[in-house]
Amino acid sequence: MRWIWIDKFVEFRSGQFARAIKNLTLAEEHLHDHFPGYPVMPASLIIEGLAQTGGILVGEAGGFAEKVVLAKIPRAEFFGVACAGDQLIYEVTLTDLRAEGAVVEGKAFLGTELLADVEIVFAHLDNTRANQIFGPKNFVFTQQLLGVLDLAKAQQRAKENEGALADGEVNGEAPVAPTP
Template sequence: MRWIWIDKFLEFRSGEFAKAIKNLTLAEEHLHDHLPGYPVMPASLIIEGMAQTGGILVGEANGFTEKVVLAKIPRAEFFGVACAGDQMIYEVTLTDLRSEGAVVEAKAFLDGQLLADVEIVFAHLDQSRSNQIFGPKNFVFTQQLLGVLDLAKAQERARHLPAPGDPARPGHPEGPDAVAPSPTDTGKGLTVPGE
């Protein structure tokens, strides 16, 4: 089973930047097991949330043709803890993208305050070698993980639609694709002449 540490994307700019959210609830088992009686999010899982955000950003920049894996974390600084009831915001910027991998700068925020500042290096696995080791299935970009990105893209498309009732909205009676009613249209449905 693979755990997803992103609830949804708030912003996604292809090949540049991603902003994601993670809500911490007492329903998450790791909050009870990490430090019993003190439900804090382990730092490693905060890094994993930023890595998932960054991994999708890196993978999407190449059309998800490469298997992207976390290679190393050269720097990680934490300035506090995240507890049950907190809402973390991950902000990840793609700083370097090459054929062999990528580097991202990732930050986690709580209530607008910096919680973590991390540099993450990703590697692109060689296709022939990764197929020998892992098979053809893309174990990195699972449907569940990509579903988070699909939701963000759908929300973005919806934001750019005119509001309901706006004449510019497709299908609106006065909109650009409106069709004048025919003389046999009563408004309750189409009537057939001679009935």
């Protein structure tokens, strides 16, 4: 089973930026063990949430043609803890995209307070090479994780359609002034 550390994308700009949220609840087993009596989200799982947000951003920029794997985390700074009842906001900016991989800057917030600041490097693996190493299962872009992105895109289209209707557009065309 693969754990998903994103509940919802709230903003997604292809090849540029993604914002996602994760609501922390006591229904999540890892919070019962880390730490008993003081349920704190492990820093490694916050990084994983940022990596999933960034991995989708990187993968989508390449049309999901290759597997995107976390290669390294050159920098990770934490400024506090997240507990059950908190909502994490992940913000990831794509800073470098190349054929061999990508780099993202990620920040996790509790409200407006910066909780974590990380740099994540991803590697691209073509499907042939990835299958040799990991087998044919798509462990990176699971249906569940891609479903989170699909929902965000549908919500974005709905917002754009609402804006167009508010501006008086019909089927993508500007309103026609009545003739006298």
